[in-house]
Amino acid sequence: MSEQHSVQRPPVAPARVTGRSADGTWMLAVLCPYCPAEHRHGGGDGKRADMTGTRAPHCQGAVRLPHYEIAPEESRTNWDREQSYAASLLRAAEEEAREAARRESAPGPATNQRNHELRALTDATGQRGRTGRNSAYLAAWQAKNKRSGR
Ligand SMILES: [Zn+2]
Incomplete structure (x- = not known):
């Protein structure tokens, strides 16, 4: 079975140095x-922190999310645009996960676990209440739940 990924590029995420171990x-x-x-990610052990390259999102247990690319938070990146781009990747990943679940003869423990993790992430979103940046995530979630008749 061929897995078709339409990922063009990684989303860019703002990074800042918090210290040195x-x-x-x-x-x-x-x-x-x-x-x-x-x-939290490592930035190498050079003279300066390495704020380039891609990192694996630590939240990607639920769905396989594309890695993000990091950039210093003071850079001129359009973070809003990156955020909405990431939301589209998230939707695609959720669609993929849903398709995989449909292909399973019966929803197995893996599917239940995936749904559980997604819900936990969404709950955390509501609790943190960071304005704006999670609305796309929630919208994707609500659309998903509506479609599956919850
Ligand atoms: Zn995350």
């Missing part, structure tokens, strides 16, 4: 474009 590794906080969380 004892072994000299830079520690970065990255505002996840998919979920309300701020994920």
Whole structure:
């Protein structure tokens, strides 16, 4: 079975340095474009923190999300645009997960686990209440639940 990914590029996420560990590794906080969380990533152990390249979102247990690319938060990136772009990738990933669930003869533990994790993420979204940045995520969720008749 061929898995067709229409991902053009990774979304860009704002990163900032939070400190340096004892072994000299830079520690970065990255505002996840998919979920309300701020994920921790390493920034190498060079003279300066490495704020380039892609990182795996730590929230991607529920659906397979494309990795994001990090950039210093003070860069001239259009974060709103990146956020809405990430939301479209999230919708695609959810669609893919839903298709996979449909192909299963019966919803197995994997599907239940996936749904559970997605719900936990959504609950966290509501609790954090960060204005704006999660509305697309919630909309995707609500649309998904409507379609599956919940
Ligand atoms: Zn995340």
